[in-house]
Amino acid sequence: MEFRTLGQSDLKLSAITFGAWAAGGWMWGGTEQNDAVKAIQSAFDYGVTSIDTAPIYGMGHSEKIVGTAIKDLARDQVQLVTKFGLRWDATEGDFYTNTKDNDRNPIAIYKNASKASIIKECEDSLKRLGTDYIDLYQIHWPDKTTPIQETMEAVAQLIKDGKVRYAGVCNYSVEQLEEANTYVDIISNQVPYSMVNRGIETDLVPYVIKQNMSILAYSPLQRGLLTGKMQAGHVFSEGDHRQGLAFFKDENITQTVTFLDKLKPLAESKHATIAQLVLRWTIEQPGITIALAGARNEKQSIQNAKAIDVKLTAEELQFISKALEQVKLDL
Structure with a gap:
């Protein structure tokens, strides 16, 4: 495994980090806990020592699964990355969405990055994860009802208290990132990025490179679209959020499959799967430090x-990029 340093910190994550959203079941049509635990433990055996999770993933279920999976490991052998700011158990803050929990019960989710909420969320996450500190603590989504100053000063306090090592953000614009960094040292921004979703290359990537920050790319396989295993007409299971996303319209799946077919000879020459080729391409891109793979x-x-x-x-990277130029998804 390769390990990469985030920003100007001394925190190193495995270049392929385990993304534990699907492990929590929520929005993925459920999960099987034993399979999820084994997935995390097997990843660790192959050098994936870093795990990214969040309270909202299964309403605490993902964090509990992570805690179970790592309970027999020495704490310094693993890097725990989690988030705050999405509450399903309170109604303060900015309304985010109506959804259903893993038991199919209706719930409402609110963005809440207030100081009081962050302090509570951190304590709850520590208990579920079975640890006394979090390596990287990230706001999950911007919360327009709470000043960035209040949010980041709360995280700075958690760092001072030893409950968090480093601060990161998710889904922040350059402007939001710039402001947040004035209140606490931000070492990373976790954002969506894949071969077919490269919008951040315009402004965010140049900014983080200049500021010596890091990008954690989530959905690098575009939630399964880039694995090479999906065909037009794919039927998703009940509760799977992908069935309503534009990426999974039949015409977009068909176009993506055509592109991936061009990569098959290259993948075969490397004795690799299409998904492995895609993940490697991702972490070779400028500004991309880590790829989160679920x-x-x-x-x-x-x-x-x-x-x-x-x-x-x-030359091979250039070949892939040239083939990508022909992909024009209808989004």
Whole structure:
């Protein structure tokens, strides 16, 4: 495994980090806990020592699964990355969405990044994870009802108290990132990025490179679209959020499959899967420090971890980029 330093900190994460959203079940049509635990443990065996989770993933379920998976490990062997700011158990803040929990019960989610909420969320996350500190603590989404100053000063206090090592953000614009960094040292921004979702290259990537910050890319496989295993007409299970996303319209799936077919000879020459090739391409892009890869079982987890073994030359990266130029999804 390769390990990469976030920003100007001394925190190093595995270049392929385990993304534990699907492990929590919420919005993914449920989960099987034993499979999720084995997925995390198998990833660790192959060098994936970093795990990204959040309270909202299964209303605490993902964090509990992570806590179970790492309970027999020495704390300094693993890097725990989690979030705050999405509450399903309170109605203060900025309304986010109506959804259903893993038991299919209706719930309302609110963005709340107030100081009091952050302090409570941190304590709850520590208990679920079975630890006394979090390596990287990130606001999940911007909360327009709370000043950024209040939010970041609360995180700074948690760092001072030893409950958090470093501050990060998720889904922040350059302007929001710039303001947040005036109140606490921000080392990373976690944002969506994939071969077919490259909007951040315009402004965010140049900014973080200039400021020596890091990007944690989530959904690098575009939630399964870039695995090469999906075909037009795919039927999602009940509760799977992907069925309503534009990326998964039949015409977009078909166009993506056509592109991925062009990569098959290259993948085969590397004895790699399409997904492994995609993950390696992702972490080779300027400004991208870490790729978050989710897995629901041991097999997927090991395959993701082995993506690090794929090596791409400058010419091969250029070949992929040129093929990508022909992909024009209807989003």
